[in-house]
Amino acid sequence: MTTIGNLCVIQTGNNRRVLSLTEPLAVTPLPGEETHIFTLVFNGTADVCVTLKEPGAVCRLNGIYLVHDTHQATLRFRVHHLTRETTSHQIVRGLAGGTAQADFTGRIQIAPGADNATGTQNHRGILLDETAHILARPELEIDTDAVTCSHGSAIGDFDKESLFYLQARGLNERTAKHLMIQSFLFEITAPEFAPFIKEWMNRYV
Amino acid sequence: MLLEIKNLHASIGDKEILKGVSLSLPKGEVHALMGPNGSGKSTLSNVIAGHPAYTVTAGEIIFKGRDLLAMSPDERANAGVFLAFQYPVELPGVGTASFLKAALNAKRAAAGEPELDAVSFIKRLKTRAKALNISDEMLKRPVNVGFSGGEKKKAEIFQMAFLEPDLCLLDEMDSGLDIDALRTLSDAVNVMREAHRSFLVITHYQRLLNHITPDCVHIMSNGRIVASGDKSLALKLEETGYDDYR
Ligand SMILES: Nc1ncnc2c1ncn2[C@@H]1O[C@H](COP(=O)(O)OP(=O)(O)OP(=O)(O)O)[C@@H](O)[C@H]1O
Ligand SMILES: [Mg+2]
Numbered sequence: 001m002t003t004i005g006n007l008c009v010i011q012t013g014n015n016r017r018v019l020s021l022t023e024p025l026a027v028t029p030l031p032g033e034e035t036h037i038f039t040l041v042f043n044g045t046a047d048v049c050v051t052l053k054e055p056g057a058v059c060r061l062n063g064i065y066l067v068h069d070t071h072q073a074t075l076r077f078r079v080h081h082l083t084r085e086t087t088s089h090q091i092v093r094g095l096a097g098g099t100a101q102a103d104f105t106g107r108i109q110i111a112p113g114a115d116n117a118t119g120t121q122n123h124r125g126i127l128l129d130e131t132a133h134i135l136a137r138p139e140l141e142i143d144t145d146a147v148t149c150s151h152g153s154a155i156g157d158f159d160k161e162s163l164f165y166l167q168a169r170g171l172n173e174r175t176a177k178h179l180m181i182q183s184f185l186f187e188i189t190a191p192e193f194a195p196f197i198k199e200w201m202n203r204y205v
Numbered sequence: 206m207l208l209e210i211k212n213l214h215a216s217i218g219d220k221e222i223l224k225g226v227s228l229s230l231p232k233g234e235v236h237a238l239m240g241p242n243g244s245g246k247s248t249l250s251n252v253i254a255g256h257p258a259y260t261v262t263a264g265e266i267i268f269k270g271r272d273l274l275a276m277s278p279d280e281r282a283n284a285g286v287f288l289a290f291q292y293p294v295e296l297p298g299v300g301t302a303s304f305l306k307a308a309l310n311a312k313r314a315a316a317g318e319p320e321l322d323a324v325s326f327i328k329r330l331k332t333r334a335k336a337l338n339i340s341d342e343m344l345k346r347p348v349n350v351g352f353s354g355g356e357k358k359k360a361e362i363f364q365m366a367f368l369e370p371d372l373c374l375l376d377e378m379d380s381g382l383d384i385d386a387l388r389t390l391s392d393a394v395n396v397m398r399e400a401h402r403s404f405l406v407i408t409h410y411q412r413l414l415n416h417i418t419p420d421c422v423h424i425m426s427n428g429r430i431v432a433s434g435d436k437s438l439a440l441k442l443e444e445t446g447y448d449d450y451r
Contacts, residue, residue: 159294160257164255164256166294167279168254168255168278168287169282170279170311170312171308173277173279176279179304182298182299183296183347186299187298
């Protein structure tokens with residue numbers, strides 16, 4: 001699995017780039033076209049910093065972490081709203097098994113005067129084993145009143161009722177879990193990630 | 206006998222819910238299971254299907270001569286058990302058709318049969334969908350996502366018709382259905398009545414049994430089958446309620 005590094009896809013309008021995420025990434029979305037960033041992290045640190053400095057700039061920042069064995073992955077998202085009418089949405093989903101540890105830190109920073117800014121963050125993690133760890137830390141620094149901000153985080157096991165439903169249709173536990181992971185990630189994944197996610201599931205789930 | 210349940214005891218945590226259920230379901234028959242709220246009807250169907258929340262503490266379930274309790278839920282399904290859920294699960298991002306393909310191929314693999322080719326699969330899917338007034342659009346949607354309560358019931362019966370099980374466990378398939386949908390779903394069940402297939406139909410209402418005529422009616426109360434009879438038993442209940450059986 002060490003062969004697969006952390007990946008990132010950045011889409012602005014019709015422009016789409018795939019990068020390997022070895023160094024901190026800084027993005028400054030411009031107004032007019034929404035910037036969509038997808039990240040996939042298996043190991044090590046992925047650091048994405050988004051600066052919204054023009055009114056009307058919108059960024060969607062998606063993160064997936066998949067960790068197993070003794071891997072450690074850190075996903076750090078920072079979004080700075082420097083001016084008014086800027087929007088960001090962070091969605092992070094991840095799985096951790098073995099004795100692996102996943103850390104997600106998501107910062108939303110809203111500068112004084114950045115009125116009517118919207119910053120949201122949502123994280124959900126699934127533990128494949130009791131020995132794995134997931135840590136989620138929202139960091140909100142909000143220096144103005146006229147903002148819309150929300151964050152939420154939930155960490156748990158596979159939903160037992162869903163698993164039973166799939167098994168009751170004849171799918172074995174493994175296939176059922178693969179489908180559940182597909183469902184868990186579909187909202188935030190990029191097509192470019194599909195083969196890597198599949199390889200990870202085949203190996204660890 | 207397709208299904209034989211003998212002295213079945215099952216608990217959740219340390220609470221005993223099934224307290225010695227015995228029931229025989231011959232091949233080709235439809236048996237109705239009625240009884241007051243909380244008497245254990247859903248629990249029984251869940252235990253037959255292998256729900257992990259319940260612990261079987263005594264008794265046995267023999268299905269087609271096999272020890273069902275020794276099998277995992279997917280092994281049971283592939284051996285021919287189908288539980289139509291009262292509250293089926295939604296699976297965003299997973300298409301109904303690809304889900305059914307996976308389910309059908311799992312069943313075929315368990316029977317040592319090759320995967321169904323794409324053309325035959327689509328044909329089978331469309332024929333069964335048409336019989337239940339299920340649109341192509343609904344087949345394209347993710348599993349149960351955005352389905353209304355009635356559509357979910359319909360989708361469950363559709364999956365059942367598609368997978369052709371030998372034992373159909375229907376838990377309150379009539380709840381929340383409009384009159385037309387009740388007729389459509391009942392027709393779909395009646396079409397499936399065959400010599401090798403049996404049904405256990407859980408319901409609170411005689412109305413469903415007007416559409417699907419049972420060979421036998423069982424009444425469950427407090428974790429046991431307390432009475433069994435022919436279809437007139439359900440009619441009698443309409444008048445007397447469960448007072449005699451509590
Ligand atoms: N997962 C569970 N956790 C706790 N208690 C449960 C669980 N499942 C069933 N029970 C309890 O077991 C008893 C039987 O429930 P069950 O759902 O089997 O009844 P039922 O006959 O299907 O009722 P209804 O007609 O209302 O559907 C009830 O007292 C219920 O609260
Ligand atoms: Mg019930």
